[in-house]
Amino acid sequence: MTTTTIELTMRPMATAADAEAFRTLNEEWISKWFRIEAKDAATLGDPQGKIVATGGQVYVAVDGERVLGTAALIRFGDGIYELSKMAVAPETRGQGVGRRLLTYMLEQARDLGAHTVFLGSSTKLKNAVHLYESLGFRHVLPSELPEMKYDRADVFMKIDLI
Template identity: 45%
Template sequence: MALSANVEIVAYQPVHREAFRDLNHEWITKFFVLEAADNNMLDDPEGYILKKGGYIFMALLHGEPVGTAALIKNPDGSFELAKMAVTDKAKGLKIGYALGKAALEKAREINAPKVELLSNRILTPALNLYKKLGFVEVPLPPNDYQRADIKMEICF
């Protein structure tokens, strides 16, 4: 999926491992602290996400990774949109929206019944993006993140 001649959304490759970690580390530590659940995913995205039936998308600007998003497969066949990040230097280029659309298109393609996400209410731009993509707030169950105070989902 090409946004312009300079931005492209591509499937994760092992060469993106460091960028996947760094992009998420950047936004999480800007607002919160890394938690055990973060480190599990960021230290082994292939094992934690891909080998369990998930997907990772990378946004490249002039070939450089500037954003990422993951679809993590849940036991019930639904997916979680997680580890979505865009580096500050690429904000304003609609890369987050493109990553979210790519993830939702993949979920529809594989007939996922829904995609859910966990976030925090202080992340207003992210919440607005999720609403623009079609997510709606649902009750927040117990989860692995101390920072999560909102759950959203989109059903197909």
Template identity: 55%
Template sequence: MNPSTLTVTSMTTVEEAEAFRTLNEEWISHFFTIEESDRMTLDDPFGAIVDPGGDVLIVRDGVEIVGCVALVRSSDDVFELSKMALTPAVRGKGLGRQLIKAAIERARGLGAGTLFLGSSTKLPNAVHLYETTGFQHMSPEQVPLAPYARANVFMRMAL
């Protein structure tokens, strides 16, 4: 992974939507079970995320897609940081932090005042990453959308 060849752009093509699905299916099925809400989002990310005012960011190392993250609009100024995934080969190299920072900036550009997320204690590296990028823990009752069955860690960030 060469930092000078990394680019982060909004998802615009069918190829990128397919990579979004593949990257997420890999980690979700490894640790959990793919839920119906995952299937709806992964099968049609343009309809489920982009068209209602969100975005999916795609990370490339040169021409290879190596990561993604979704910003799902929950209300006018509240977005969910969702479906963040990196290929196994680039994990642990700081790319997740870069991706979160890019997602925060993009969320601000979309008018977000708050970002929230659901994660899991089965993903301690992810939870730690969210904590060190400024997300703060909150109770499940404070989550704007129905959480995934796998989610037992809930966090938010005021932008």
């Protein structure tokens, strides 16, 4: 069995190709497990306007020119961000791309002045929930977080960065 080394570089979304990878990688996992909701389509179709222009950021994990992972920090208020739309290319899942991307994103959240990062996930996504737990996210009641209007969300978590 041969293994290939992934040389990851993490950076903010910078090109139309990055935005397209953000859309396609997320559409892949969402449509596999759930359905693409109107809020998904709006965010994935205009990450610059829906995320970056409102004080958040989309990040990409790249190997050479190929985007292998994406995720967003959506600003909800002073020091409060939602981790959203985290996706890893199917052929590289289980190789640490998601862990490295999430670690990078938490560093970036601190640099943005975040004191809290929260997320909504699903019990169907056991590996994702385990990843969040392993990096310090804790389960909370949905009433402890800003409202997230996704039908699929039944796991609610947050991490305090200060």
